[in-house]
Structures are given as C-alpha cells and as structure tokens.
Amino acid sequence: NAIEARNQSKVFWSIDSSYECISVMRNSKIKNKQLYTADFTSLFTNLPHSAILGSIRDIMKICFKNAGSTYITKQGQDRYSYTDSAKPNKLSYTIEDILFMLHYILDNSFARYGDNLFKQVNGIPQGNNASPLIADLTLLAMETTYVTTNLQKFRKSNFLACRYMDDI
Secondary structure (H helix, E strand, C coil): CHHHHHHCCCCCCEECCHHHHHHHHHHCCCCCCCCCCCCCCCHHHHCCHHHHHHHHHHHHHHHHHHHCCCEEEECCCCCEEEECCCCCCCCEECHHHHHHHHHHHHHCCEEEECCEEEECCCCCCCCCCCHHHHHHHHHHHHHHHHHHHCHHHHHHCCCCCCEECCCC
C-alpha cells in the first residue's frame, strides 16, 4: 500500500478469489475493458532458485527498509511485527535468517519415485506448506520490479491486473 501511495501505481495484484477480480474490474474507472487470462501450469517448477531467492530478498529489503527495522519478531500465536532489536525469549529474524530458511526449503526438496529418490533442483517445491507463500512473494517481487521500472508507462495506461493462485 505504501508503494502504491508513493508511486500512484498498483504493484500488488494478488487476490483471494475470482469474484474479487470481477469486483475490481466493475469498480475501476477504465473504459473499454478487455479481459485477458493466462494459466501458468509449470511456472513455479521452472523458476531457478537464484531468481526465487533474489526476488524475495529484494521485496524483503523494501519491507524492512520501509519499517525502519532490522528484525521481525513473533508477538503472538500468528502475529509478527518489525522490531529494532532481537527480543529475549521471542523468535526474531533478520533478512539473512529468513533467506537462510528459504534456501534450506528450496535446496532440500525431494521426491520418491519407486526406489529412486530425486532432488528438486529448480522451482518451488510442490506440496510444501510454504510453497504457495513462496510463489506469491516471488511473483509480488517480480511484479513490483516490473511496474516500478516502467512507472511512466503504467501511469499513462489504463491497466488493471489481478493474479489469482488457486493453490492458496
């Protein structure tokens, strides 16, 4: 929201349902709407790990910088907040800590086929609890980079996008 307010361009297109996309379209001021759809069936299994790590690192740098903090700290059951220092007896993470965990997830994904064990060397691990979030954050980072580097074009156009991931 902060990026959108500063740049007057939307960079977060993820939605929770197709109904939300219809609602966004109905409420937009764009005239002569055209709808284009795409289904990326194998996008996430083909992304190089370096692209995933780099994209998420970039978006985390923006978030931590905007928060003016070095840590994200667990405050309750499912609640975290940005903090300036690690808090005693609470889980606190830096960007490097989170990237280490992400790298571990990406680098330790295996699938068994018969008697063979295969290591996944590309893409987001299928079936992992973190996979939908990793996919969403990767696309968010890529979309943010694309829009902010083409800001003038987006400000002049009547462009509206929605990204719905049915795995979430």
